[in-house]
Amino acid sequence: METLRKLEILSAAAKYDVSCSSSGSNRQSSKGLGNAYRAGICHSWSEDGRCISLLKVLFTNYCIYDCIYCANRKGNDIQRASFTPEELIDLTVSFYRRNYIEGLFLSSAVMKSPDFTMEMLLRVVRKLRIEGGFNGYIHLKAIPGADKSLIYAAGLYVDRMSMNIELPSEKSLSLLASDKDYVGIVNNIAFIGDRVASHRAERKKSIKAPSFVPAGQSTQLIVGASPESDLQILRQSEVFYRNYDMKRVYYSAYCHVNQDSRLPALTKPPLRREHRLYQADWLLRYYGFTAEEILKDSDPYLDEELDPKVTWALRNPHLFPVEVNRADYDTLLRVPGIGIKSAKRIILARRFSSLSPESLRRLGVVMKRARYFILCGGKLCLQEHERKGDFKASLNQTRDMSDSVKPLSLF
Numbered sequence: 001m002e003t004l005r006k007l008e009i010l011s012a013a014a015k016y017d018v019s020c021s022s023s024g025s026n027r028q029s030s031k032g033l034g035n036a037y038r039a040g041i042c043h044s045w046s047e048d049g050r051c052i053s054l055l056k057v058l059f060t061n062y063c064i065y066d067c068i069y070c071a072n073r074k075g076n077d078i079q080r081a082s083f084t085p086e087e088l089i090d091l092t093v094s095f096y097r098r099n100y101i102e103g104l105f106l107s108s109a110v111m112k113s114p115d116f117t118m119e120m121l122l123r124v125v126r127k128l129r130i131e132g133g134f135n136g137y138i139h140l141k142a143i144p145g146a147d148k149s150l151i152y153a154a155g156l157y158v159d160r161m162s163m164n165i166e167l168p169s170e171k172s173l174s175l176l177a178s179d180k181d182y183v184g185i186v187n188n189i190a191f192i193g194d195r196v197a198s199h200r201a202e203r204k205k206s207i208k209a210p211s212f213v214p215a216g217q218s219t220q221l222i223v224g225a226s227p228e229s230d231l232q233i234l235r236q237s238e239v240f241y242r243n244y245d246m247k248r249v250y251y252s253a254y255c256h257v258n259q260d261s262r263l264p265a266l267t268k269p270p271l272r273r274e275h276r277l278y279q280a281d282w283l284l285r286y287y288g289f290t291a292e293e294i295l296k297d298s299d300p301y302l303d304e305e306l307d308p309k310v311t312w313a314l315r316n317p318h319l320f321p322v323e324v325n326r327a328d329y330d331t332l333l334r335v336p337g338i339g340i341k342s343a344k345r346i347i348l349a350r351r352f353s354s355l356s357p358e359s360l361r362r363l364g365v366v367m368k369r370a371r372y373f374i375l376c377g378g379k380l381c382l383q384e385h386e387r388k389g390d391f392k393a394s395l396n397q398t399r400d401m402s403d404s405v406k407p408l409s410l411f
């Protein structure tokens with residue numbers, strides 16, 4: 001099979017992995033400039049925040065596993081292909097030289113055995129770096145079940161590494177992906193996190209110490225394929241962030257690609273739920289929230305109509321309104337409409353003068369939301385009619401106003 005045909009098959013097979021932010025479009029070149037060829041160019045963000053384009057591809061889609069939710073499972077009758085390490089290296093280097101890409105996002109199905117596949121991936125990244133002199137970004141998916149020594153060796157050559165947990169509980173993983181070992185995957189995530197932290201510490205002592213996965217590790221969780229609640233998912237993510245030096249958990253709305261009675265009968269991927277989980281995840285990582293603060297066992301799902309920070313504020317009316325001219329940084333961060341940058345700007349600006357609604361707007365506060373939760377110089381920032389109106393509907397202007405929501409009044 002020609003390399004280009006393999007590229008078409010294996011980049012299409014990689015599209016369900018969401019750790020890259022966008023996959024290649026299929027706009028063809030007819031006339032004019034450029035050609036967004038559909039074979040696998042996607043975008044991601046490097047450690048320093050730059051948007052970079054990556055060749056996103058599987059090494060192979062031959063798989064010995066039969067994960068029920070996956071298009072590449074061994075039981076599916078699909079066209080299969082596999083690169084040789086040398087083909088993939090040539091492809092990456094030639095795309096890089098032509099300025100198509102700035103890096104490689106390499107994943108794989110499990111061919112022959114986890115160790116065999118991991119050895120192939122290791123060969124690709126090692127040769128790329130050492131023989132190809134390739135200095136571009138590499139994001140490598142480690143293979144579940146592969147030996148730690150192989151994972152460690154590969155981590156010395158790549159910028160970011162992922163080990164996908166896929167489902168938020170051992171029970172669901174054994175039901176839908178019985179070839180995979182939940183505890184083994186968590187152990188490998190812990191192992192990668194431990195090595196990332198120890199190499200980071202060594203690099204602080206000596207610049208000559210080798211780096212290991214310097215852009216950190218990530219994982220992916222499928223949302224909606226199994227019955228776990230949002231609270232269970234967020235608890236899982238919290239453990240990864242707090243204990244395993246996890247840089248990022250990606251949430252992937254479940255796409256119905258296979259027929260099986262063990263799978264939910266969803267007609268559409270639960271994208272709104274995925275979106276709310278990303279917002280809640282942001283609260284875990286940057287705003288000091290815990291999963292238990294965001295959700296309760298008695299109410300374990302995120303409100304799909306309101307963002308999680310607003311929902312938390314509405315559940316805790318005794319903490320509001322907050323006086324922006326006096327509140328400390330952590331309290332400001334919890335106000336809907338005030339982000340990390342605007343909270344810092346507020347702390348700085350109020351040293352010189354008392355803040356008004358207008359000055360808050362100039363500091364980047366989203367007053368559309370914040371005005372319901374703050375005082376400026378002891379005064380509410382709401383108009384008279386807004387104090388009595390349906391603030392929940394106006395907090396979420398995308399909501400269908402014909403919904404029979406009982407109007408609420410905060411103050």
Ligand code: SF4
Pocket residue numbers: 063064065066067070071072073074108109110177
């Ligand atoms: S290991 Fe499972 S999820 Fe990965 S490609 Fe094979 S069947 Fe799909």
